[in-house]
Amino acid sequence: MTPLLVVLGAVLGGPARxxxxxxxxxxxxxxxxxxxxxxxxxxxxxxGLFSALALADAAAALLGVGFCGTFTTYSAFAVxxxxxxxxxxxxxxxxxxxxxxxxxxxxxxxxxxx
Amino acid sequence: xxxVERRDAPTRPTAALSIAVAAGGAIGALARWGVDVxxxxxxxxxxxxxxxxxxGSALLAALPALALVxxxxxxxxxxxxxxxGGFTTMSACAEQARALIAEDRLAVAGGYLGATVLGGALAVxxxxxxxxxxxxxPGGLREVRP
Numbered sequence: 317m318t319p320l321l322v323v324l325g326a327v328l329g330g331p332a333r334x335x336x337x338x339x340x341x342x343x344x345x346x347x348x349x350x351x352x353x354x355x356x357x358x359x360x361x362x363x364g365l366f367s368a369l370a371l372a373d374a375a376a377a378l379l380g381v382g383f384c385g386t387f388t389t390y391s392a393f394a395v396x397x398x399x400x401x402x403x404x405x406x407x408x409x410x411x412x413x414x415x416x417x418x419x420x421x422x423x424x425x426x427x428x429x430x
Numbered sequence: 431x432x433x434v435e436r437r438d439a440p441t442r443p444t445a446a447l448s449i450a451v452a453a454g455g456a457i458g459a460l461a462r463w464g465v466d467v468x469x470x471x472x473x474x475x476x477x478x479x480x481x482x483x484x485x486g487s488a489l490l491a492a493l494p495a496l497a498l499v500x501x502x503x504x505x506x507x508x509x510x511x512x513x514x515g516g517f518t519t520m521s522a523c524a525e526q527a528r529a530l531i532a533e534d535r536l537a538v539a540g541g542y543l544g545a546t547v548l549g550g551a552l553a554v555x556x557x558x559x560x561x562x563x564x565x566x567x568p569g570g571l572r573e574v575r576p
Contacts (some may be wrong), residue, residue: 322463323456326516330455331448334511338443360524367525380521381463385457391513394487394550395436398558408547415524416531423528 318377325382329359333387348407349396352389356411358419359388364419368426447507455514463516466535473538476530479522480545486518488553495561 337351363384371379397404414429443451462482469478490510493499499506523546529541 319463320462322459326455326459327452329445329459330512330516331443332456333515334443334448334451334507338564349514356520359521363521363525367529369456377463379498379548381466382459384521385462385519386516387559388457388520389511389515390520390523390546391514392548393488393520394483394518394554395490397551398491398554408551412543412547414525415497415520416527419521419524419528420532421491423525423532 317356317374321374321377322382325378325380325384329383329386333389337392342408348403348410349392352396353407353411353414356388356393357414359384360415361422363388363416365423365426366425367404368423379393431547443507447506450504450508451512451515454508454510454514455516458513458516461513462519476538476542479519479526480549483518483523483546484553486514487550488557490514490518491554491557491565492561493572535543 337349340354341349342349363380364375366376366380366384374394393408397408400407459534465478465482466475469475493506493514494511496505496509499509516556525542527539530542
């Protein structure tokens with residue numbers, strides 16, 4: 317059952333990331349990959365929220381591992397950081413800081429709800 | 431027009447590319463879940479995420495070496511944003527770092543983020559240099575948009 321829920325979440329999360337990045341990272345993209353930044357921050361906030369809500373195993377597999385895990389991506393972030401060269405340092409620091417802050421806000425919100 | 435140029439052009443992904451990323455993402459997410467299950471729990475889970483993210487980043491940087499990926503936008507999308515985008519994850523990285531910081535385990539949190547970021551950057555730089563050194567086909571190797 318768990319693998320099916322992971323797949324279901326991923327089937328929604330993958331295309332949601334593709335569409336968001338296509339919308340926000342319109343070529344020619346000379347600046348930061350804003351789409352990747354947006355999905356990573358939003359997904360980190362959601363996972364922080366879901367973790368604090370202490371979801372049942374099935375819901376955690378669907379929403380956490382499946383959706384949030386697939387909606388966000390590290391590999392694109394790493395390759396884009398490399399491509400940005402020197403400017404990649406600021407992009408990487410901003411991404412990581414913002415994602416951890418988003419996860420914290422999500423966790424605090426989830427804590428308040430439970 | 432190369433596969434990459436074609437994939438850069440549309441603002442809205444086609445249905446075929448959405449299916450590619452959904453199918454690839456499902457495979458990547460299942461693989462990530464499998465690694466997590468194998469790791470068990472606790473701190474092993476945290477280092478499993480490092481391995482997933484560093485390994486997945488290296489593989490994404492290596493994709494342009496595949497002729498199939500250079501030729502086909504569908505396969506480039508299925509394997510890049512699909513399999514490897516779904517395999518690697520920023521949300522687990524951020525949430526695990528947040529939890530470590532919240533538990534006052536700052537040294538572990540620092541080591542975790544350092545290993546992820548430096549490991550990922552180093553892996554991509556090494557693979558990128560290796561891929562570029564390969565003999566190129568007419569038109570040369572092109573980067574795959576992640």
